[in-house]
Amino acid sequence: MTAASTPAGDRRGSVIAIDAMGGDEGLAVMLAGVARASRLHPATRFLLVGDEAAIHAGLKRHPSLSRASEVVHAPGRVESSEKPGLAMRRAKTTSMGIAIDLVKQGRAAAAVSAGNTGALMMMAKVALRMLPGIDRPALAALLPTLGANDVVMLDLGANTECDARNLVQFAVMGAAYARTALDLARPRVALLNIGTEDQKGTEEIRAAAAALKDAETQGTGLAIDFTGFVEGDRLASGEVDVIVCDGFSGNIALKTAEGTARFVADLLKRAFRSSTRSRIGFLISRPATELLRDHLDPNNHNGAVFLGLGGIVVKSHGSANELGVATAIGAAAKMVRDDLTRRIAADLAGVTPAVRPAGAPPAVRPAAAPVRGIA
Known part of the structure; x- marks a missing residue:
């Protein structure tokens, strides 16, 4: 991937994993939205997860995005009507599951999907775990x-x-x-x-x-x-x-x-x-x-975000158009720049015991998955 000029205020680069096969409007709209986001956030790189052949064919319309992205093959996709439990069992082979796993591995600083909300939440919760106190x-x-x-x-x-x-x-x-x-x-x-x-x-x-x-x-x-x-x-x-x-x-x-x-x-x-x-x-x-x-x-x-996870996962509207997809990606990029996960963890560490409702048991504090931004 080649370097790109970075405007003032957007000097911290990051990598965002995109579930390219999610959403109601199809791959073409997802790629158009990512291409628009790439122009707005030139320091950001993208891991496009989905059917490799279909993504490469779609990228022919967006040569600048090709230079700012890498394709990660996923043989399957999560259907909008699919039950979360069934989707969870296929997490290792679907574009949604692999995009989230890239965040877990530290290869991406955030994941964006316009797919099934229930499946996205379940996969993200299992892969990234909850922040301490949540x-x-x-x-x-x-x-x-x-x-x-x-x-x-x-x-x-x-x-x-x-x-x-x-x-x-x-x-x-x-x-x-x-x-x-x-x-x-x-x-x-x-x-x-x-x-x-x-x-x-x-x-x-x-x-x-x-x-x-x-x-x-x-x-x-x-x-x-x-x-x-x-x-x-x-x-x-x-x-x-x-x-x-x-x-x-x-x-x-x-x-x-x-x-x-x-x-x-x-x-x-x-x-x-x-x-x-x-x-x-x-x-x-x-x-x-x-x-x-x-x-x-x-x-x-x-662009809605699942707060409380050990990583950043943004849910785009399934019916979002090119502008909507770019807006969701822009929101994810800002969360990465602002180090949102660390800030939430710091707030929770300082106040969670004090704001626990009377009679509530102590919060379970599992280890949070490491989240690393990629410059």
């Missing part, structure tokens, strides 16, 4: 808001049921992610609930809130501003920086927000086409409507 990984993503910055939301589907201890761990990890992704010294953290009053919500949510409040008042060094509860209609208000919930609620909230964004965009499109006067109005307001479209486009916010 019981379960959480799927976190940046969502657009009306505020000065995006909001980190987790869990978005990795865990359908969570106890108070899980929610507290998610809060610590989400805050660590917000400090790197959003450059915030003390993120505002809230728990998603059906009301803002202290007595509202399930026993698990109330216990997690109590633990986080105690951690703040006891001076544990927990660098967050816990603001209490937030309701679903305030997700995009920008009044908090991290929203914590179980994966069942989070996934429903995410899909509802995405559906609402598409509804608004389609409604505006229909309204502007309804009459000649509306078409004239569209031409006048076009800059504003294009700004709105870009802000609501999920491809501009693509």
Whole structure:
């Protein structure tokens, strides 16, 4: 692989493994997205995992990507409808499993896949293991808001049921992610609930809130501003920086927000086409409507990360287009540059015992897999 010029601010090179066979849109879109990411992040190199012959044929359209990548053959792929347990048994022969294993080996600093979410989580958890003090990984993503910055939301589907201890761990990890992704010294953290009053919500949510409040008042060094509860209609208000919930609620909230964004965009499109006067109005307001479209486009916010693992694994939307794939890869590259795994581990080491909900057993502390960036 040849060297490339590196712009200021992107001088630390890294290698990212790409599950080239994952996603609903096929290999061509994946390669186009990686090629776009390569132009935006010229110091980054790629390990393209999948059918070797098909990838080499596709790379003929992207000669610059050929110079910045290496193909790693994988005879199989994980289907979108495949059960995670079955996919796990084929991990050593599928593009998804091999991409994650490249992170485990230290050949890649991160892995990106647009494939089956359940299979990706299971493979990543087994191969990379959990960070000390974390019981379960959480799927976190940046969502657009009306505020000065995006909001980190987790869990978005990795865990359908969570106890108070899980929610507290998610809060610590989400805050660590917000400090790197959003450059915030003390993120505002809230728990998603059906009301803002202290007595509202399930026993698990109330216990997690109590633990986080105690951690703040006891001076544990927990660098967050816990603001209490937030309701679903305030997700995009920008009044908090991290929203914590179980994966069942989070996934429903995410899909509802995405559906609402598409509804608004389609409604505006229909309204502007309804009459000649509306078409004239569209031409006048076009800059504003294009700004709105870009802000609501999920491809501009693509790339969710499994927090709590001993390595970086990013999940791209299965339906992501070229822009979306590039956005997810860009998110992974930034996590590598910011040394996200180490930062989360450092936060957890300092505060996990202090924020453990009352009565919870000590956290299991397995050895984390080594994660090495590759210059």
